[in-house]
Amino acid sequence: MRERIATALESRPWIWSFAAALLVWIAIAASVAGHGAMATIAVALQFATFFAIVGIGQMLVIAAGPGNIDLSIPGVMTIAGYLAMGLMAGANSGLVPGLLVGLGVGFAAGVFNIVLIDALRIPPMIGTLASGFVFQSMAIAYSRHSHAKPAPLLVDFVSARLLGIPLIALVFMALTVLAAFLLRRSLFGRSVLAIGQNREAARLAGLAVRPTLALVYLASGILAALAGILLSAYSGGAALNMGEDYLLMSIAVVVLGGTSIAGGQASPAGLWGAAILLDLVVTMLNVLGVGAGLRFVVTGIIIIGVLALARGPEARY
């Protein structure tokens, strides 16, 4: 019986993040005596969605094996947010050009990262960090003459609720399900996981290693751009520091969610548990009136705690 439970937990690494999120939520509900506990969830889902969007891209990159990581996410989010808002300029007529250009920036950023990593053989950690600086600098240059507002339609979309649940959370949960399906059932997904486990074996098994790696960085770039556009719309405009949190949070949601940092295994469902957890922790500390400094300490301790529980004493990483 105990073994059955252990195996069940092992094959569902996302359970820990949801369990932790539930605990934190109960703590919040208790401290506010139940008032507004459901609203807390809805707000958490709203912000968790932005984490989850970049998390899907980062998860694909990390699952593709040791050394693969995308640190350009904050820069891509910022530049995509600014350019999209600039074209929208607060009018619905700018919606489609804004989206196209914003996503195009994400695509271009992905291509740029691939060139650095594949053609110039720069380690992803350095290459994407550098490209992230480039994108961020471009956003700074552009921001000097842009304080544009999002298209009203887009604002309606990102703040819409369906039965009290944020609509974009539902939309991107569906995208997460699609990602999980593709990882398990598509040639692309299998290739990512195979390359992540053993790149040389994947090459010798006839899988398309370089195209697959290119695709994961492309996906990460486009998803980061999308998150940047949606976050700008939600906040009423782009801001230079809007991507800041997403550098480490994109990695935290992936790893807390149960994806192996060593690659070869992904846990899409866990992205949501982890994203909600991280958001609820901040809410809880606010409710308890904890200062900003202590907040980081507690967040760190919770991340360590969940990882220690989920990995167990015998795991290798």
Next chain:
Amino acid sequence: MATDNAPFVRLAGIRKSFGAVQALAGVDLSIPAGRMVSVVGHNGAGKSTLMQVLAGTLAADGGEIRIGGVERRAGYDVHAAQALGIRCVFQELSLCPNLSVVENTRVVHPGLGGFGWRRRCRALIVEALEAIFPGHGIDPDRTAGELAIGQRQMVETARAFTEAGTKVRLVILDEPTASLDADAASHLLRFTGAARAKGIALVFISHRLPEILGHADEVVVMRDGEVAGGGAARDFTEERLVELMGVVREAASEGGRAEASVGALRVEEAGTAGGRLPLRLHAGEIVGLGGLAGHGQRAVLQAVFAAAHGREGHWRVRGSVAYVSGDRQSEGIFPLWSVGLNTTVSRLRALAHAGIISLWSERTLAEEWRRRLEIRTPGIDRPISSLSGGNQQKVLLARALASAADTILFDDPLRGVDVGTKRELYRHVAEAARAGKAFLWHTTENIELENCDRIYVFHRGTITDEIPRAELSEERLIRASFATGMSGATGMSGAPGMSGAR
């Protein structure tokens, strides 16, 4: 202290289970000082488990361990074993690939620290390498990852015999010759005599039966976690060993393949470099790549594989190609995946419609190949890591056959696989060739070349002979391997000279 009447190691009634699987069911083993005891058996017979218990890396569930005449109770672990002078050379190579040979030597000698350790370690490892593999040609400042697999094995072996502080009393050699070419292997076997003369006890595990019978003092045969027999090596024959291991060796004539009906040309060199015999492979053919390990056979396989994927101009390849490596840990298995996923990974393109894999077709394919190759596993959903090494290698062969590739490249795929499994796989290869597949087969075991229709012999990156099976003889093979009578036959040291091999 071990005296003449008390062996250095005496194990009695050693038991060890992994879950429901009983790996050792009460094993007795005595190893006198200055003697070489060979432990033989199938993969899965319990040899490796027994050795891990002896080396202290696994705790036995029960039984008595006496070393140096003293009983070692609970708490007998790697550190205790090392302090008693017990060393291991394990099959899974344990060098750190990013460290130099000198630094790797330092890793196992914690007592060698302090100023000037580099000099002391270098002296130690160079001395050991010279003593065991004279003319080895290994630069001790190269990192282990840069060395060919045979060279890594040499360093690993030599390192076990280096002494700093503790005296070496017992060395466990687990398949020490599997990655070595014939020349280096014979150097090592010769050295075991010198080690024994110094009073070092040796445990020698090998699938090469002639090596065992020719060099061991005593033989212990294991089967299903028990000792099936044993005694002085001179009282045994290969047939008797094989019988005790539980493998019925088929008559040698069984291998008499009908002459291959040669089909369409599959692989050929585009422009033959001067002085080199042209390599050609046709459908339905099994072509062997012989010679000393690391003389360019692997480079050819890699180039053909690259050519089939359009990344190499020197070879013309028609049809699809699959690759089976004997280095399953680093080039074969996907360790997080099940047996089934490991089997079908090269066939996914055909199993997918619009990029989505049909799970039903995938299962059917995996089940089919599990049945056809008799892969021993309770089900295809079990993790690949739960299989024995020989069965993992079967899965890799199943992957290549299931991929429906026209040509299959073998990079010494049966290295370290037990005799019984090998014979099964030979049969499957012959069957696949009859069905029209072409095989390019590099092997370090000359006996395996008997399964080939033609053999190209390599020496320093060039083909020195082409031998049809009917004319294959050990003598002609060795002559071509050393390029006797040709220029450039100076480096007969056994050091792999082909730099492009890795």
